[in-house]
Structure formats: C-alpha cells, structure tokens
Amino acid sequence: MKPTQQKQFDKASFQQSVKKHLSATYATTVEAASERQWYLAMGRALAELTTFDLLATEADERIKKAKSVNYLSLEFLIGRLTGNNLISMGLYEQITEAMAELGHNLTDLLEEERDPSLGNGGLGRLAACFMDSCAAQEFPTVGYGLHYEYGLFKQSFKDGRQQEAPDAWCGVEGYPWEVARPELAQEIGFYGHVEVVTKNGREVRKWVPGMTVKAMPWDLPIVGYESDTVYPLRLWECKAIAPFSLASFNNGDYFEAQHALIDAGNITKVLYPNDNHEKGKTLRLMQQYFHSAASVRDILRRHEAAGYTLASLPKQETIQLNDTHPTIAIPELMRILMDEKGMSWMMRGRFLQRHLRTQTTHYFQKH
Numbered sequence: 178m179k180p181t182q183q184k185q186f187d188k189a190s191f192q193q194s195v196k197k198h199l200s201a202t203y204a205t206t207v208e209a210a211s212e213r214q215w216y217l218a219m220g221r222a223l224a225e226l227t228t229f230d231l232l233a234t235e236a237d238e239r240i241k242k243a244k245s246v247n248y249l250s251l252e253f254l255i256g257r258l259t260g261n262n263l264i265s266m267g268l269y270e271q272i273t274e275a276m277a278e279l280g281h282n283l284t285d286l287l288e289e290e291r292d293p294s295l296g297n298g299g300l301g302r303l304a305a306c307f308m309d310s311c312a313a314q315e316f317p318t319v320g321y322g323l324h325y326e327y328g329l330f331k332q333s334f335k336d337g338r339q340q341e342a343p344d345a346w347c348g349v350e351g352y353p354w355e356v357a358r359p360e361l362a363q364e365i366g367f368y369g370h371v372e373v374v375t376k377n378g379r380e381v382r383k384w385v386p387g388m389t390v391k392a393m394p395w396d397l398p399i400v401g402y403e404s405d406t407v408y409p410l411r412l413w414e415c416k417a418i419a420p421f422s423l424a425s426f427n428n429g430d431y432f433e434a435q436h437a438l439i440d441a442g443n444i445t446k447v448l449y450p451n452d453n454h455e456k457g458k459t460l461r462l463m464q465q466y467f468h469s470a471a472s473v474r475d476i477l478r479r480h481e482a483a484g485y486t487l488a489s490l491p492k493q494e495t496i497q498l499n500d501t502h503p504t505i506a507i508p509e510l511m512r513i514l515m516d517e518k519g520m521s522w523m524m525r526g527r528f529l530q531r532h533l534r535t536q537t538t539h540y541f542q543k544h
Contacts, residue, residue, distance in 0.1 A: 186226070186268055188275045194222035195279065203350070207279075215281050216289035220259055220353030223272070227262065227398035228356050230407040240406075241483050244492065246311060246318040247476050249506060250304040250499035251468060252448075253322045253410060254296025258354050258397070260287050265313075265400040293397075294328020294346040295412070297449060304499050312401035312408050319479075321472035323464065324395050324412035328448045343447075355395045358411075363392040363474045364418070365467055384516065390441045391416045392471035413471045415444035469506035473513065487518060 198218035199210050210218070234240055263269040273283045295301065304320070311318035330341040346352070366386025374383050393416050396409040417440070443460060444467050452458045476494055485493055498504055514520045 186271060188271060191222055191272075192275055192279060194225060195219050195276075198222055212281070212285065213289045215276075215279075216259075216286040217350055217353050219272075219276065219286060220290070223259065223262065223266075223268075224354050224356070224398070226266070227354075227400055227407050230400075230405075231356075231396065231398050231409060234406045234408065240317045243317045245479075245494055246316060247472065247494060247496045248304065248307060248311075248318060248320045248499065249469065249472050249496065249503035250300070250320070250322055251465065251502040252296035252298075252301030252499075253293075253304045253308070253320060253412075254298070254301030255293055255305040255308075255397070255410070257287065257290045257292055259290050262354075262398070262400045265402040265404075267403060291346050291348060291352075293352065294344045294448065295322060295325060297329065300500055307497075307499075308399045308408065308410060309402070312399045312406055313404055315401060315404050315406050318399075318408050319476075320399065320408070320410040321468070321475070322410065322412045323445050323448075323468050324393075324414035325448045326442070326446050355397050355412075358394045358396055361394045361411075361475065361478070363394075363413075363471045363478075365390050365392050365415075365470045365474075367463060367466070382516070384512075388440070389418055390444065390467070391418050392467065392474075394471075394475070411472075411475065413445070413468060415441045415467055417441040465502050466505050466509070469503045470509050472503070473506050473510050477513065487514070487520075 195215075195218045196207060198221040199205055199207060199214060202221055203210070203214050203217060205211075205214050260269075263272055269283075276283050276286060296304070304322075308318060308320045326345065326347070327343040328346055329344055331344045333340045333342065366384070366389050368387035369385045370387070372383045372385055374381060392413040395412045395414060397412065399408045399410050401407070444463050450457050450460045450464075452461050473496075476496065477490075480490055480494055481487075483493075496506065496510075498506065515522065
C-alpha cells in the first residue's frame, strides 16, 4: 500500500484545512469561532486523513485476499477518538504545534469532544479494545454496531436521587470523525407473511416483509497504532425508506404522514431501550435483528464484490459474535443462504460442516 496520508502530513496544508472547515463547514471565521468550533474543524481536517487511508486500506489487494474478521457487537465503548487517533497516527506533537500556531491549546480543544455513547460498560470496552488490537496488528477487520441517536444517559443528581437525561452524543453539528456511506445501505424487513411460489419448477416459500427499513451505514475510523491501516467501525442507523407521506399530510393526518419515519427511527433511537414491558422487549429484538441482518448482508456484499464464490465464504470470512445479542445472525445467514442464494438444506449443511471442519483443523494446527 502506498504511504498513508498520516505519514505524508504537511503542517501548512493541515492548518489550511482547519481554516477551510471553519468557514465552509461551520460558517464562522477564524476571529469569531468558538473553542468548540475550532475542535470540530480540527476533527474534520484530521478525519480527512483517516478517510483517505480507510479507502486505501479497503482497496489494498493484500486486504482483499486476506481472511477478514467481522466483529458484531451491540456495544462499542470507544471513548474520545481524537487524542487516541493522534497517538496512533504518530501526529500528537505535530498537531499540538500546528494548533498552537493557530492560537489554540490542543489539550483544551480535546476537552470539547463528546464521548460517543455507543456502549454501556465492559462488553463495549472489550469490543473497542478488540478493534484497536486488530488494527494495530493489521488483521483485516470490520466492526459492526448500531448508530444510536441517544446512547448512555446523562447522569445528574437532585435531592439525593439520580436524574437521567438523553445523551445526544452527535450533537447538532454531527460527529467529526464519522463518514456516511449511503452507497453501502441495505434494506431490512420485519413482520410480514410467507407465500408459496413456484421457482424453476420447484415449490418454494418466500417471505414477504410487512415493514421494510433502510440500514444506513456510518463509518468511524479505527486507526492502527503505528501501522499503515485504518479499518471501519460500521454503525447502522435505521431510516424509513419513504419517510414522509405527502398525501396523508395534505389530508390533515400529520402524525400518519410521518408514521414510517417514527417507527424506523425508534429502532436505533436508544442504546438498550427499557425492556420491562412487552413493547420494550419487541424493540430490543428488532434492534438485534436489524443489526445482525444488515451486517450479514454487508459481509456477503463485500465477499461477492471481491470476486469470491459462496463456497469460499468460510475461507475468507470469520464472524465473531460479542455476547448473545447478535446470535440471531446465525439463523439469518442460514435464511439468506437458502431463501435468497438458492442453497438446499443439505447443501447448507455440507457448507457449514466444511466450514466447521476447516476451522477445527486450523485451530489444532495453530495449537
């Protein structure tokens, strides 16, 4: 892979990029910008470097030909990215100097960053450390999570009692490190019914979803420590395919006009919605299926786009499930192989058996 943008760092160009984002992205001037706007502009300028390297890593033939790890987790407690990424990129001192020349202290700017609320505790921290380790050791890896609108709640105390408030971690300005990947969006179905159809002279069952949503991916860069790679943490946001009904709105039914938008938005609204009632249990299951289905589809998309056959899937892809939340990915992969890829139950069984045999042999060879 050619030298990374990080290793081609030019201080003057970086400073110009920060100033450009102040005006073009945040509609302010060098003289009028607040400390937070300086942080956001700096973050956008740094994210440009990692996005170029993310795309270069994806296009690297060595990465395409290597076996990939796909890490599925409903939590990724990654912490504040900017300082961590600067250390991994080897640019902490250079950025400190560059921002000082612009009249700002890097330590003060880093305090403006919000902690991405994508995890609840140890499980999310484990997932974040796993991704960091894979990137540092250059093991091809893609992390799959959910792009929650509200993650961990903001905690305060009143009269000795805990008060909980929504934590909108992206803020109104958005998170500078994330990049939208709409070309990689997937359609995910819920509810519906099964129809019997004839295909190639054979009677088959076809699932017809009653509700279909769009899984919109946002990529956060996982920068390998002193390595040449940047891997994506791909977070799925649930969006309505047709978010607004003009006919309903014109008829005065304003709530119904946005009904699809509300239903879809609820799926990735909150990290771990309360499940002490039936609706909460249903929403949690929908979260887990949405996350797993979108991730499995993206894994298959990447695999086939690289020119590989389904038969070679076990040789090229490994799926790691973090705790029980994404285990619905197993029957979903089976469903796709049979219902959409045309495998019979016995073909699927031999496929998985070969996969397991390959993995077991590989394990004993290693150990």
